[in-house]
Amino acid sequence: MTVAVPKETHAGETRTALVPEHVAKLVALGAKIEVESGLGLSCGHSDMDYTRAGAAVRTDRAAMLAAADVILQVRKPTLDEVSALREGAVLIALLDPFQSPELIRALASRSVSAISMEMVPRSTRAQKMDVLSSQASLAGYAAVIVAAGQSGKIFPMMMTPAGTIKPVKVFIIGAGVAGLQAIATAKRLGAKVEAFDTRPVVEEQVKSLGAKFVKIDVGETGQTEGGYAKALTDDQLKLQREGMSRICAESDIVITTAQVFGRRAPVLLTSEMLDAMKPGSVVVDLAVESGGNVEGVVADQIIERKGVKIVGIASLPGRVPVHASQMYSSNVTALLTEFWDKETQALKLNLDDDILKSCVVTHDGRIVNDKIATAT
CATH class of the missing domain: 3.40.50.720 (NAD(P)-binding Rossmann-like Domain)
Structure with a gap:
């Protein structure tokens, strides 16, 4: 399974979704990691740091996103980027779902499984994935x-x-x-x-x-x-x-x-x-x-x-992008690790799970989160 991490394009955003330290952990699980060239420059990580950790550095952003099974971002993607994702891909980011109805509908229409990190529940088991708390x-x-x-x-x-x-x-x-x-x-x-x-x-x-x-x-x-x-x-x-x-x-x-x-x-x-x-x-x-x-x-x-x-x-x-990226990356890596199937070496989304039931907002062409469905 290929996990792609593009550079952030939101104006002024200095954080990145994955740091080299956690690349190594995901590679150990069996994931193939691809990162866009220059991904970590704003938070102290060179392309060589990612290469040493086991990631492949790509210069063609569009091709990387189109082929990815899982996409990790800090900020939500643009509508144009959503249309370029392959059907069945998994997107993990801060999606701002209540304020982004058009984006959520587009993700559902594209059959992308979208995980909104803001929606991770505040429970003991999910504490290590709680992006809102770490960034706050x-x-x-x-x-x-x-x-x-x-x-x-x-x-x-x-x-x-x-x-x-x-x-x-x-x-x-x-x-x-x-x-x-x-x-x-x-x-x-x-x-x-x-x-x-x-x-x-x-x-x-x-x-x-x-x-x-x-x-x-x-x-x-x-x-x-x-x-x-x-x-x-x-x-x-x-x-x-x-x-x-x-x-x-x-x-x-x-x-x-x-x-x-x-x-x-x-x-x-x-x-x-x-x-x-x-x-x-x-x-x-x-x-x-x-x-x-x-x-x-x-x-x-x-x-x-x-x-x-x-x-x-x-x-x-x-x-403070160095530590903000480190903490966000840790939260996302914890989520991937929690739901990683070791036999298939792939991310497995069981929507009966309490955590995924809260944070998965689109899946199989539908808006599956009731609160988000009502809002959009």
């Missing part, structure tokens, strides 16, 4: 580093002959994987950190990292079976914004991480709240690709509003 952790780290670079202040308290420098105040909205990593990173840099989440259950985790947990009564909240925060009502969002306004106004840096998978991100920071912040403050919006938590945020731009910088970098994990 890096996004949380990168968000703090980006904020530090945009701020005119240093993070830690310093006692100097010229006087005492107070630590910066960082407010993190959302204490999921990204938020918790942002808290940990900001604390390591010496900041005074506060955090809020609609799920009271995360208070202990926030405190264990040395941050103060902000309590705002928005009524009954909770989390999904997968551990994600449930969407708030409009009234609850209003209460949340009111409770956060004072803290945002006092903070030097605000990082928003609130996303609801398959839906537009909720707006948490309004224009009025931004106007109340101090000139020189920095806001980093991790949800910009799904609409943004900050009113007026622009994808892939840093804009300034009355002295407040609003950072809308779309792919923060791409700011």
